[in-house]
Amino acid sequence: MKITIVAGARPNFIKIAPIIRAIEQKQQEGIPLSYRLVHTGQHYDKNLSDTFFEELNIPKPDANLEVKSGSQSVQTANIMVAFEQELLENPTDMVLVVGDVNSTMACALVAKKMNLKVTHVEAGIRSGDMTMPEEINRIVTDSITDYFFTTSPLATENLIRYGAQPDAVHFVGNVMIDTLYQNQHRFQRPLFWEDFALEKGNYIVLTLHRPANVDEEDSLLHLLQGIDALAQGKKIIFPIHPRTKAILGERQLDTQNIVFIEPQGYLNFMYLVAHSFAVITDSGGISEETTVLGIPCFTLRNNTERPETITIGTNHLVGTQVEKLVETYTSFLQNGMKKAGIPELWDGKASERIVDILWQKRN
Secondary structure, rough: EEEEEEEEHHHHHHHHHHHHOOOOOOOOOOOEEEEEEEEOOOOOOOOOOHHHHHHHOOOOEEEEEEOOOOHHHHHHHHHHHHHHHHHHHHHOOOOEEEOOOHHHHHHHHHHHHOEEEEEEOOOOOOOOOOOOOOHHHHHHHHHHEEEEEOOHHHHHHHHHOOOHHHHHHHEOOOOOHHHHHHHHHHHOOOOOOOOOOOOOOOEEOOOOHHHHHHHHHHHHHHHHHHHHHHOOOOOEEEEOOEEEEHHOOOOOOOOOEEEEEOOOOOHHHHEEEEEEEEEEEOOOHHHHHHHHHHOOEEEEOOOOOOOHHOOOOOOOEEOOOOOHHHHHHHHHHHOOOOOOOOOOOOOHHHHHHHHHHHHHHHO
């Protein structure tokens, strides 16, 4: 059985690493299961792409489609054209996609039109926000998927409600958490740690990249100034996403606590998160990681496709207005962290379950 695995952006690399590891374990057991890894090139900056392959011991891709950037439509179209040729030249039994980026949807569409089975890892999550490109990618991908692997019972319920056959939906846990557990002992202190006098619990980690937060310069500046003011002497370590950096341009910000750094590799970034006082972010994936690490998280969005990080985990959904963030963060300082736990099956074994199920379904 041969599986073509697709990855295109930073979150994908984190998710495919344990799946590849689980397949290779099966190979060592003598099971005739193989894979071909295709990197679409959606993220092509070294700090957003190559570094993750190196740090997570992901094999060099068998193919890199090198589509790079462009509008949503241009990027999706370029991926589809290139991936179709890839499949024509390298036949496979199944295409496995992860997450909700453009590469996920584009490659699922191509595979289905070529009458191949489509497997979607992290299926069924929904934010309900159709202004998010990721939400559209999720819905389209799940509408043509053959095998669904979910991170939560709610995601499973979503799929059944939308018409998926129950025997095609499998609640297996969270592959991002597999990667976290497999690499937690390898987290690396960044080189700038001492330069900024960082210590465990004396700084906040900030990430911003979603259009609602970064696309309009004045509102982005207002947001950053508000975040800077709430720090109360703690440094705010901000690995600035290329998208956000481009919006700010050469503008000099009058902030006292925010430290701008380049995007970090997985091992450095996760060290920062694991040793932080709190995280402020608009990323869904980071709210999953903070939940497992027990780090308070404040998500600058009006909705989330990962509600278990709020109901069970350490996440607070605060909207996009900095005033609400300040209110919630102040309450946290006064009352301490809410009671939190780790969601069901987020135990580091999701990838093993996925590969076991796929092998069982090979016929």
